[in-house]
Amino acid sequence: MDSLTASPPALRRLKLDQALALLKQAGYPLPATRELGLETLQAIIDGLCDLSLRDALTGLANRRHFRAALERELDRVARTGESALLLVLDIDHFKRVNDTLGHEAGDRVITTVAQRLTDCVRPMDVVARYGGEEFAILLPNCQPTFGPLVAERVRRSVESEPVQLAHGQEVRVTVSVGGAYAPQWVRSSASLWMERADLQLYCAKTEGRNRVCLEPTPVSSVSSEEKSMLFGVSSFAELRELGDE
Numbered sequence: 001m002d003s004l005t006a007s008p009p010a011l012r013r014l015k016l017d018q019a020l021a022l023l024k025q026a027g028y029p030l031p032a033t034r035e036l037g038l039e040t041l042q043a044i045i046d047g048l049c050d051l052s053l054r055d056a057l058t059g060l061a062n063r064r065h066f067r068a069a070l071e072r073e074l075d076r077v078a079r080t081g082e083s084a085l086l087l088v089l090d091i092d093h094f095k096r097v098n099d100t101l102g103h104e105a106g107d108r109v110i111t112t113v114a115q116r117l118t119d120c121v122r123p124m125d126v127v128a129r130y131g132g133e134e135f136a137i138l139l140p141n142c143q144p145t146f147g148p149l150v151a152e153r154v155r156r157s158v159e160s161e162p163v164q165l166a167h168g169q170e171v172r173v174t175v176s177v178g179g180a181y182a183p184q185w186v187r188s189s190a191s192l193w194m195e196r197a198d199l200q201l202y203c204a205k206t207e208g209r210n211r212v213c214l215e216p217t218p219v220s221s222v223s224s225e226e227k228s229m230l231f232g233v234s235s236f237a238e239l240r241e242l243g244d245e
């Protein structure tokens, strides 16, 4: 008997009520009936799955969801050779917003930036809140000639208008953007791709903020780590040995 079936009925009912309350609060549609039929159970499972993939403040994809999308995209690019761009963004001097206007104003800035990012990309692109004031956007099928244009559009969408706060207050914010393309025809990892985009974000910050830094073209050179993923070996020596066989 597993732990769920072993629970007393009252406890099970309580957990179910908690799940229903959570979904209701998040605005998920649930069947009106309180009968625990298949339809109700499926709606609860679907709702909880969806909730587990979203960031609570903005409703964007959360880190877990985004990492899975990156892995899927890497796999697709390795097979098809299409190009895909990853952008990472960080709100500039965000600590000042919190310190001078308060945490609630900071939250308002985060949700407004999230909305602007969502509005300026295609529905097929994945926008995520990756950390506190850090966002990431996955742009599948994005040609290198368009990359700089898209990244600049994203940067401008945040800068374009002040964020409206409570009591008629407003604040202007900007973002720094770093970007890297997925390596084509190579099996890479989400961490390596993210690292390369982060490096570009670091450049954008150190070069003065409110700017875009992108790796110029998709990387065609293959790192030793990526080579080992491609061939399933851990060192060049091992790779050479394989070639000699």
Ligand SMILES: Nc1nc2c(ncn2[C@@H]2O[C@H](COP(=O)(O)OP(=O)(O)OP(=O)(O)O)[C@@H](O)[C@H]2O)c(=O)[nH]1
Residues within 6 Å of the ligand: 057, 090, 091, 092, 093, 094, 095, 096, 098, 102, 103, 104, 105, 106, 107, 110, 131, 132, 133, 205, 209
């Ligand atoms: N209001 C609010 N603040 C958050 C949230 N998550 C993180 N923060 C704050 O975001 C701030 C991030 O500050 P820093 O990492 O110093 O960066 P910064 O001030 O944006 O400076 P640069 O990135 O160097 O331009 C910290 O003060 C965090 O407390 C959140 O969900 N809501």
